[in-house]
Structures are given as structure tokens and as C-alpha cells.
Amino acid sequence: MNSYFLQVQKIVQETEDTVSIHFWHPISGQISYEAGQFLTVLIPGPDGKKVRRSYSFSSSPVTDSGLAITVKRVPGGLVSNYLVDHVKAGDFLEVLPPMGRFTYTETEGNLVFIGAGSGITPLMSLIKTLLRTTNKKILLIYGNRNEHSIIFKEQLRELESTYRGRFTVVYILSRPGDYWVGHKGRIHEANVIWFMKDHGVDFKNDSFYMCGPEKMMDDLQKVYTLFEIPEDRIHYERFNAPTIEEDEILPEQTAQTVTVKYDGETHVFEVAPHQTILEAALELDIDLPYSCQAGMCTACLGKCLEGQVKMDEDDGLTDKEKDEGYVLTCVSRPQGPGVVIEID
Ligand SMILES: Cc1cc2nc3c(=O)[nH]c(=O)nc-3n(C[C@H](O)[C@H](O)[C@H](O)COP(=O)(O)OP(=O)(O)OC[C@H]3O[C@@H](n4cnc5c(N)ncnc54)[C@H](O)[C@@H]3O)c2cc1C
Ligand code: FES
Structure with missing residues (x-):
């Protein structure tokens, strides 16, 4: 690349x-x-x-x-x-x-954005774009630590004023100062449902875009399950790939030898239980393609020709890609011997 x-x-x-x-x-x-x-x-x-x-x-x-x-x-x-x-x-x-697939997909309903901390970044780009290019109403639920840690506070205020009636921000602070009169706490299932209902979110039609800490994303997933929101109306970006700590590894999990064919070369190397295939390759200075290292961009896409791999995170691939045997090496771990992956 x-x-x-x-x-x-x-x-x-x-x-x-x-x-x-x-x-x-x-x-x-x-x-x-x-x-x-x-x-x-x-x-x-x-x-x-x-x-x-x-x-x-x-x-x-x-x-x-x-x-x-x-x-x-x-x-x-x-x-x-x-x-x-x-x-x-x-x-x-x-x-x-x-790169990246956390982009807008045209749907009928309005749009709900939920972010915390630096997770506001891609949401900001989407919100500015969609306020200009669509007529949709946009609700942003935005969590931060305190008044001083709110990224883009001024820009959001200006957008709310320019697009009055179409764009609303609900702020929630986990450790606000004494004079904060807004919502307090972290974004979680109960308050998100309350904010959404309060702002007239239509769970049958609206689409949801989220980016923030794992815990927030997990809680929101429960909300989507509760309201039976189909996957094509849920969009998210993760900043970190799931990791496996050394003390989570079971005694029966051992290093596996993996073969990766890329750019006319065949690399054979060991992947330890706490490593992904890409991590093991990079540690050995094997030059494989990659970018985000979080299962979000498909730069590390390969096809598993033999053996079994498990992806920590497979939402970066379509069902068709998964069915055809494609895997993302940055989040893939071998599940036994004989794994062979070919990268185009
Ligand atoms: C698709 C994508 C988009 C991203 N967009 C942004 C963005 O817009 N703005 C932004 O600031 N970051 C963004 N990130 C995160 C960014 O890529 C880095 O992971 C982050 O800046 C940390 O890198 P580092 O080298 O400073 O920390 P490292 O040296 O990699 O890590 C140091 C320690 O911090 C932990 N750590 C790593 N990342 C985080 C984190 N995000 N929160 C808490 N602990 C962490 C690690 O586990 C490690 O223990 C994005 C990541 C991805 C995959
Ligand atoms: S490097 Fe981005 S999905 Fe693997």
C-alpha cells in the first residue's frame, strides 16, 4: 500500500x-x-x-x-x-x-449519533456532512468527563444554532464541575433509552452511528437488541481491537504454525496464543499489508485456504466475504495446526 x-x-x-x-x-x-x-x-x-x-x-x-x-x-x-x-x-x-467503512448509508429515517471522548471525531465529520447534504434530523448524545474535555464544543454550538430544529446535542458528563446543570454520569442503556425517547427517536426507522469506549458500545448493543433494530441501521467504529491478556490463556492453548502467502513469498511462522496472525508477523519483521489493526479497514484481508482461524471481531467483513473464507489477519487467531492464508 x-x-x-x-x-x-x-x-x-x-x-x-x-x-x-x-x-x-x-x-x-x-x-x-x-x-x-x-x-x-x-x-x-x-x-x-x-x-x-x-x-x-x-x-x-x-x-x-x-x-x-x-x-x-x-x-x-x-x-x-x-x-x-x-x-x-x-x-x-x-x-x-x-480507508474505513464507517460511512453513511442512505436510509429512510433520521439519524442518531452516540459518542464519547475522542469517539466524537468520525461522528463530527459525518454530522457536518449530513447536515449539509441531507434534510434529516440529527441527535447527538455525547459523553465526556467534564466541561473542559468536550472536544468541538464551540463548533457543535454553532451547528446547533445554524441547524436549529434539525440538530440537537445531549451532553452527559461523568465528573462535571459544581455549576453543571446538564446530565451527569456515563452513557449507558437506561439513560440512552430515556434520551432517545425524550427526543422522539423512531426505533423502527432511524439509523444509529456510534463510536466510544467498549463498555458504551456493549451497552448500546443491548439497546439495539431490545428494540430489535436490524444490523443495517447500526454503524460503529472501534478504536481498539479486542486483546487477550497472558493470564486469560488456557493451558491447552499453544502456539501454532501459520503459513501466509503474500507478494510472491511464502512465510511460515509461529503465532503465540496471545497474538493475532498480523502481530506475530510484524514481530518477525514480515512485511504484510495492514492499516488500522482493529478489524475496521480490511487492509489486511486474506483468504483462509486451509485450517481454522477465529476472528476476535468480524463486523469489518460482509457475510459473503466471511462465507467465502476471507479473514482479517489483524484480528485472526489460528484455532489449530495447518492454517494457510493467501493475501492478494
Ligand atoms: C479506525 C480507527 C480510528 C481512530 N481514530 C482516532 C481518532 O480520531 N482520534 C484518536 O485520538 N484516536 C483514534 N484512534 C486510536 C489511535 O489509532 C491510537 O490507538 C491511539 O492514539 C493510541 O495510540 P498510541 O500509540 O498513543 O498508544 P499505544 O502506544 O498504542 O498504547 C499505549 C497504551 O494505551 C492503551 N491504549 C491504546 N489506545 C487507547 C485508547 N484509545 N484509549 C485508552 N487506552 C488506549 C494501549 O492498550 C496501551 O496500553 C483510532 C483507531 C482506529 C483503529
Ligand atoms: S488492518 Fe485494518 S482490518 Fe486489519
């Missing part, structure tokens, strides 16, 4: 620990992307190897002339700290082409 360099136009401090990095489009041509997609940034790691992390566009391809990603510092995190602390206007960042 070919990478290219984008020049930073400006940095906007959104909150104490979050910046938006705005890029110029390259002189050679505009970067084309869809609202809800992400860029993958490559930076040199401590051992000289490049490390990749994905960041959703916070800009809209329709309402913004430039490109922007928004990065929240993860304590101790390698790339987020580098981007938040060191990148400045004029710098060039190496990126992979825009």
Missing part, C-alpha cells in the same frame, strides 16, 4: 489533551475521502521501525476545504503523545490513503 506525505497547515488545540492537525491537500491533487473514514499515520518508532496508528477525519469532505484529524493523548501512548506534543505547522507526516 503506497504511502505519501501531507504537509501540516496548522494545529488547533481543542482541549488540554487533544489537538486537531489540519493538512493542506497535496499540490499533486486533492485527497478524496468519505466522512467517517480515517487516515493512518506512520511515524518512526524507538527501534527505527515505522509504527502506524489510525486517526479518523474530523473534517468534512463537503464543508471543509482542507483535511483534519483530531488526536487525543493516550497516557503513555507512543504515537498520540508524539502527534500532540511535537507536530507543528509546516511539518510533513507520512500517511496511508483514507
Whole structure:
């Protein structure tokens, strides 16, 4: 997958620990992307190897002339700290082409967005775009820690005022200051149902887009199950792939030898029980294609020709792809010996 360099136009401090990095489009041509997609940034790691992390566009391809990603510092995190602390206007960042399937699908009803923390980023891009390009009503339920950690507070206020009657934000803060008169707590099943009913959400027709911590996403899934919302009206983005900790591994789970055929070469290597096939390959410096490492972009797509693999997360693939034996190596673990995967 070919990478290219984008020049930073400006940095906007959104909150104490979050910046938006705005890029110029390259002189050679505009970067084309869809609202809800992400860029993958490559930076040199401590051992000289490049490390990749994905960041959703916070800009809209329709309402913004430039490109922007928004990065929240993860304590101790390698790339987020580098981007938040060191990148400045004029710098060039190496990126992979825009990817991702968390994009808008035309449906009859209105739209409900639910996000928390940095999960607002792809939602912001979608909301700006859809307010401009559709006539739909949009409800955003947005969770944060306190008043100071609300990313895009001003922009959201302006959008609510411009699109009065069409766009509403419900804020919920887990640790608000003494003067906060809004909702308190975290987003969970009970308050989400209450917010949605209060704002006239039509569970039979409306579509739902969400991005936030695992716990929030799991709770929301229970709401969708309760209201029998079909999968084609539920859209989500995960920022982290599920992980398996060393102490969760059962004694009978052992390392398996996996064969991966890619780019005219055949690689045979061991995958430990706590590793995915991609993780094991990268640790051995085997050059396989990938981008998000979270089962969200299909850059690591391969076909399982022999043996059995289990994907921690398979929503990034269509049912047809799964039936045809396609797997995402970044979230796949061998379930026995003899796994052979071919990557186009
Ligand atoms: C499709 C996609 C889109 C994304 N979009 C955005 C975005 O718009 N804005 C944004 O800020 N991030 C986004 N992320 C997350 C981002 O890619 C990185 O995972 C994040 O910045 C942490 O990277 P790091 O190198 O700083 O931390 P690492 O060095 O990878 O991790 C350090 C430690 O923090 C933990 N950790 C990693 N990520 C998180 C997290 N998100 N929350 C809590 N703990 C974590 C790790 O388990 C590890 O223990 C996105 C991820 C994906 C897959
Ligand atoms: S690298 Fe994105 S789905 Fe595997």
C-alpha cells in the first residue's frame, strides 16, 4: 500500500489533551475521502521501525476545504503523545490513503449519533456532512468527563444554532464541575433509552452511528437488541481491537504454525496464543499489508485456504466475504495446526 506525505497547515488545540492537525491537500491533487473514514499515520518508532496508528477525519469532505484529524493523548501512548506534543505547522507526516467503512448509508429515517471522548471525531465529520447534504434530523448524545474535555464544543454550538430544529446535542458528563446543570454520569442503556425517547427517536426507522469506549458500545448493543433494530441501521467504529491478556490463556492453548502467502513469498511462522496472525508477523519483521489493526479497514484481508482461524471481531467483513473464507489477519487467531492464508 503506497504511502505519501501531507504537509501540516496548522494545529488547533481543542482541549488540554487533544489537538486537531489540519493538512493542506497535496499540490499533486486533492485527497478524496468519505466522512467517517480515517487516515493512518506512520511515524518512526524507538527501534527505527515505522509504527502506524489510525486517526479518523474530523473534517468534512463537503464543508471543509482542507483535511483534519483530531488526536487525543493516550497516557503513555507512543504515537498520540508524539502527534500532540511535537507536530507543528509546516511539518510533513507520512500517511496511508483514507480507508474505513464507517460511512453513511442512505436510509429512510433520521439519524442518531452516540459518542464519547475522542469517539466524537468520525461522528463530527459525518454530522457536518449530513447536515449539509441531507434534510434529516440529527441527535447527538455525547459523553465526556467534564466541561473542559468536550472536544468541538464551540463548533457543535454553532451547528446547533445554524441547524436549529434539525440538530440537537445531549451532553452527559461523568465528573462535571459544581455549576453543571446538564446530565451527569456515563452513557449507558437506561439513560440512552430515556434520551432517545425524550427526543422522539423512531426505533423502527432511524439509523444509529456510534463510536466510544467498549463498555458504551456493549451497552448500546443491548439497546439495539431490545428494540430489535436490524444490523443495517447500526454503524460503529472501534478504536481498539479486542486483546487477550497472558493470564486469560488456557493451558491447552499453544502456539501454532501459520503459513501466509503474500507478494510472491511464502512465510511460515509461529503465532503465540496471545497474538493475532498480523502481530506475530510484524514481530518477525514480515512485511504484510495492514492499516488500522482493529478489524475496521480490511487492509489486511486474506483468504483462509486451509485450517481454522477465529476472528476476535468480524463486523469489518460482509457475510459473503466471511462465507467465502476471507479473514482479517489483524484480528485472526489460528484455532489449530495447518492454517494457510493467501493475501492478494
Ligand atoms: C479506525 C480507527 C480510528 C481512530 N481514530 C482516532 C481518532 O480520531 N482520534 C484518536 O485520538 N484516536 C483514534 N484512534 C486510536 C489511535 O489509532 C491510537 O490507538 C491511539 O492514539 C493510541 O495510540 P498510541 O500509540 O498513543 O498508544 P499505544 O502506544 O498504542 O498504547 C499505549 C497504551 O494505551 C492503551 N491504549 C491504546 N489506545 C487507547 C485508547 N484509545 N484509549 C485508552 N487506552 C488506549 C494501549 O492498550 C496501551 O496500553 C483510532 C483507531 C482506529 C483503529
Ligand atoms: S488492518 Fe485494518 S482490518 Fe486489519
